[in-house]
Amino acid sequence: MCSANICRSPMAAEYARHRAATEGLSHLVVDSCGLLGIEGAPASHEAIQVLREAGLDLSGHRSRGVRHADFRTADHVLVMTLRHREEIAARFPGGDDRMHLLRAFERGPVPAEGSLDLDDPISRPLAFYRATFERIRLCVDHLMLHLKHA
Numbered sequence: 001m002c003s004a005n006i007c008r009s010p011m012a013a014e015y016a017r018h019r020a021a022t023e024g025l026s027h028l029v030v031d032s033c034g035l036l037g038i039e040g041a042p043a044s045h046e047a048i049q050v051l052r053e054a055g056l057d058l059s060g061h062r063s064r065g066v067r068h069a070d071f072r073t074a075d076h077v078l079v080m081t082l083r084h085r086e087e088i089a090a091r092f093p094g095g096d097d098r099m100h101l102l103r104a105f106e107r108g109p110v111p112a113e114g115s116l117d118l119d120d121p122i123s124r125p126l127a128f129y130r131a132t133f134e135r136i137r138l139c140v141d142h143l144m145l146h147l148k149h150a
Contacts, residue, residue, distance in 0.1 A: 001088065002080045005034030005063035007121050007129070009080065010043045012102060012136045014056050019144045028147065035087055037065030044122060046129040054133065071095055078102045078143070081117040102139045109145035 002009040009032035020028040041063040042048075051058040071077065071092040077099040079085045089096055103118055104111035118139075121132045 001033055001035065001066060001077060001084060003034055003084070003120060004036050004038050004041070004122070005032055005065070006038070006041050006044050006061075007047045008102075008118055008132065008136070009034065010058055010061045010063075011047050011051060011133055012078065012140060014051055014058050014061070015054070015133075015137060016140050016143070018056055019140055020147075023144050023148060025144065025147060031070065032061075033064050033066040033070055035066060035084060038063045039065060044129075046121065046124075046126050047133075049126065050129045050133045053130075054137075066091075068092065074098060076100070076147075080120070083117075102136065102143075105139040105142040105146065106135065107142075109142045109149065111146070 013030050013032035016030045020026060020030060043058045043061040048058045066088070071088070075098060077088065077095065079088060079099060080102055082101065085099055085101060088099060100111045101115040101117070104115040106115065118132065118135060121129045
């Protein structure tokens, strides 16, 4: 989950779907949404390009806002910033134990406390998108290890 659901969370979700399939975790349902409630916007051109470079297709993504059902049915909720975490906790109380910053998985498969925010690449150069995706890739790789052994 991110803000507008056009950069970070779509990139993370698409990569997570890919990794789940390659790790034998095809039973996982991966989705993304945004706190701003923007509906139907495509992923940013830069996000589409960076994922295309990685062999993934984000061209069909359309943004959507977070829904109560998302939180009610999710086993894990990954957010990009501490502000996202706080806002979701206020909107949907009672799920803090299922929620982590994505970067909690940056150092390994055990979620770390005190994780940093994943900065929004919107309006930044393509190189920033690439760096953001590399960080997402590392976190999702560790997340997959976490889920395999959970």
